[in-house]
Structure formats: C-alpha cells, structure tokens
Amino acid sequence: MLLWAVLVGLSFPAVGLMSELPPLQLTALRFAIACGGLWWLAHRSPSFVPALRVVPLYGAMGLCLAGFFGAMFWAAHHATAVSMSTLFVTVPLLSYGLGLGFGVEPLAWRLPGILLLGAAGALGLAVAESLEQGGGLRFGIGEGVFFLGCVSTALYPVLSKWGLVTGRLPDSAAVRTFWSLGLGGLLIGLLGLVLEPVGPLATMRWQDLLLLVYLGVFSTALTFWLLQRATAVLSPGAVTAYGYLVPFVSMLLLFIQAPSRIGWAWLPGSLLVLAAMALLMRRGAD
Template sequence: MNTLKYHLLSLLVTALVAGSFLSSAQLSGVMNPFSLTLLRFLLAALVLLPYILLAKPRIRMAIRVFPRSLVMSLFFAIFFICMFKGLETTTALNTGTLYTLVPFITAMASVLLFKETISLVRLGVYLTGAAGTCWVVVRGDLATLLSLNLNQGDGLFLLGCVSMVCFSLSMKLFHRGEDSVVTVFCTLVGGALWMALALFVLEQPLDWARFDARLTGHMLYLAFFATLVSTFIIHKTTVALGPAKVMAYIYLSPVFVAVLMLLFEGKAIPVAVYPGILLSIVSTIVLQMTTVKPGSDRIRS
C-alpha cells in the first residue's frame, strides 16, 4: 500500500508537469527563458523559506545539504538552458521525441550506478513506450516522423536530456536521509543561483514588469505546482521507488497534455493518436509491474 502511494504521487507529478507545458506556452516569448526560470525558482523557494528559518536544526541541515543540492540544481538548470537554447534551432516536435529517451537512459545509468538488473523484456518495453510517445507527438503521421532531421539544436537538447537523467540519479545518490523539504529548498535556491549566473553571463534583462494578471496566474502555477510541489514529489518518489521507475512515467506526459488541452482549451484528441496513447499507457504499466532488483550490473534475458 505504501508503494502504491508513491506510484499515485508519480502520476500526480506527471499531470502537474504536463500542465506546465500549457502554462509555459502562454509565457513563451514574453521575456527570456532564463528570467522566467529564475522567477519560477525564486517564488517556489520563498514559500519554503519560513519553514527553514523557523528551526535552527533545519538551518544547519540546509547548510550541510546545500553543496550537494548545488550539484543537483546544476543538472536541473542545464536541462532548461539546453532546452531553451536548443529550441532556437530546432522544433518542439524534435525535442518532444528526444525527451522520450530519458527513461531508457535513466534505466541504463541505474544499472551501472545502483547495480539494478534490467531484462531484455523490460528493455523492449522502454523502446515500445518511446515509440508510443513518438506516435502521439507526430499525431500518427509516419511521414512526419521519418522527416525528423537532427541538427545542432537537437544535439543541445539531447545534452539536456542527459542532464535531466543526472538530476534524477543524483537525487537518489546524494540522499542522506535529510528532510525532503530542506533538500527541495536548497535545490531551488541552487537553481536560482545558476539561472542568475546565466542571466549575467548572457547579459539578459529580467523584464518582470511585463507580467499582467493572466500571465501572473500561469507563473504562479509554474512556481508553486510545476516546480515546488513537483520537485518535492519527485524527490520523495525517486528515493522510494528509484529513478528508473519514476522516469518511466515520462511516457504518459503526452497523454496528460492531450487530456488537459481537451479539458481547458477544448481541443479534441485526434483519433490518429489513440494507438500511441494506448502504447504509452501499456508500456508505463508494464514497466511499473516489472521488478527492478539490485545485485547485478548486467542486462539479463
């Protein structure tokens, strides 16, 4: 039952992240992405600040955790930087397709780092899930998928995907039993510092005065739900279930995006993407039902 709780939380965070795509689309172009991400991290961190400051043990814990969180937040920041810079020379279609490699790369890295075993069947399911997600991304158009040409932006985003894998792995690797809220707070502060550094190096303005009531609502969603709540849940579930199982839920992201667009924007789900949605759902269920066992660093059949 306790494990079921973490799987339900993983589904919740997948839905929250899916909603962030819709809000990010509304904010895109309003100001530079580094400034948006900095504000996103700062708002989320400010919510947790009183919790940290009201207890001296948590302050001391934050001081101990911060060096490790700074490394984790670096991976998180690199992902966003690679995504934003990559989109200057590539398309959302290409990045959406490449992102489905994250669960597979995470699983392979978990074999090496945490001595997990992955069967050939599970390996096949990873690839099937990626195929299902690709089907959703290209709306069932095989010609569109075959025309997917990799360019410099794709290379940058692929680097970002590797960084996201490192972020997930580092959460489990650096966990020392500390309060998850303290770890999340330090990660958010670290992310804000990295984004502030990026703004300084790239000489980008803040432009926060451009926000109106509607855009502020989207930013608050990104800060409090897609960043604060989701980062907290991801940390808890990654420690409990392992990065491979948590990252497998990425295959459901297009499904949640499609459903949210139907509910909030009235955009119907094209019948052509139904097979891809079904593949993504089945693959995710099979991956969660497959046991990942420690004690072997090889792929077995």
C-alpha cells in the first residue's frame, strides 16, 4: 500500500499534463489499457470466468472506478494537483462510514481516530497551499466534481470486501481487478459515446498517448491490483487510509519542481500525515 500511495500521488501531476480531451472516453481507454496489462495474470486463474450472479457486482465496482477517473480527468483542468490530492484524503473516512453500513467495518474508535488525524494533516497541507498562493481555501466546480468522484472510489473497496466476505467474489485479486475495470470501462465508454463528441480524440498528441499508457498500466492496473490484494486482509477504511500519503507525495513533487516554495507552513500538515501513517502501520503490526 505504500507503493500504491506513491503511484497514485504521481498520477495527479501526470493527468494535469494531458490535453483537455473527453474525460469519459479517456477513462474507457485507460481501463482498456489496464485490462490488457492484467490479462496475462488474470486469465490463468480457474475463477477467471465469472458466474452470472456476480456480473452486477462487478458492474457496480466498475462504475465506482469509472466515476472516479471520469471526474479526475475532468477536474484536472479545473483544480490544482495538490487540491485534488487533498480532497482525495476524504476517501478513507467515506470508506469507513460506507463500510459500517455494509457490515464490513467494526464499530471502534482507534481507526476513526487515525483517519481524523490524517484528515487534519491533509487539511493542513491544503491551508499551506492556499497561503503559498496568496488566497483562501476555495471549493469550486472542479473540486465539487472531484469530491463526487472520491465518494465513488470510496465505495469500491467496500463492495470488494463485501463480495469477499459473502463469498460472491473469487480469491484472485487479478480477476477481481480485471472484471471490475473491464465492465466499468465498457459502461463508461458507452456513456461517453452518448454524451461526448468523438472527434476531439483525433487531436490527441503522442505525449497524451504515452501518458495514457502510463496511467493505464501503472496508475490503474497496478494500483488497483495492489488495492485488491490489500482488501483481502484489511478493512476498507484501513486500506484507503494509505491515501493520506497521496498529498504528501504531490507536495514532494511540488518541492522538487520549485524548491523556493518550501516553507514552514507545510510542516504541521506533513507531520500529522506522517503520524497518522505511523499509527496505522503500528495498528496493523499489533
């Protein structure tokens, strides 16, 4: 999950480098590339072909992913990378609350406390960014769309855990990832053909194509395979809590690109995020 956090943190700046293209169609292409990368691993499993009763669950999981990535592509040109990665840290708290509703999270105080600590650190990073830019915290249309995407992705590990606990989903993480991405990509692709013009895709630059391949293989196939493996042994809230490292990674990239922007305002949020991660890993070791 530490590797997962690094890969997700790197994806936000990468998406921001892409041209403004139809987000739903881009998401479908990204999922198709991810499925191509997962095929060699998934098709060897004896549980590769899903039962008909599992298809609706895979479809719901795929829509969760499609909703998040569609929102991410659209919001990339209406919100900053740091603000998007900061909003992303609401996912653990959302997953914990949804997990309680599905009966896959225990009602306890320690994990919610760690999640709140990490959320406070993420808010501190958001305040530091607003001070550095000379403006107050803002919640515009870009942030609103991306937050809905965060709610969507928070539901994904909850449905995965529920499917595993109830015996509906197979043990293979590659199979679960392949079919959720495949069905989600198909559904979001059909929606994109209805709602978006196809013509703009013809203007895609070769740089956009390279970024899309990178996002499909590393930031989609690999990250969700890692998440599915972790979901088998951790609760949804604990799995998504590693998202607290995402804004920290984006902040480090910002400092590498512009060292002059380093200031003391970034320290409180960074320390709270690191403290939350230390407590989370200690909790996992107990």
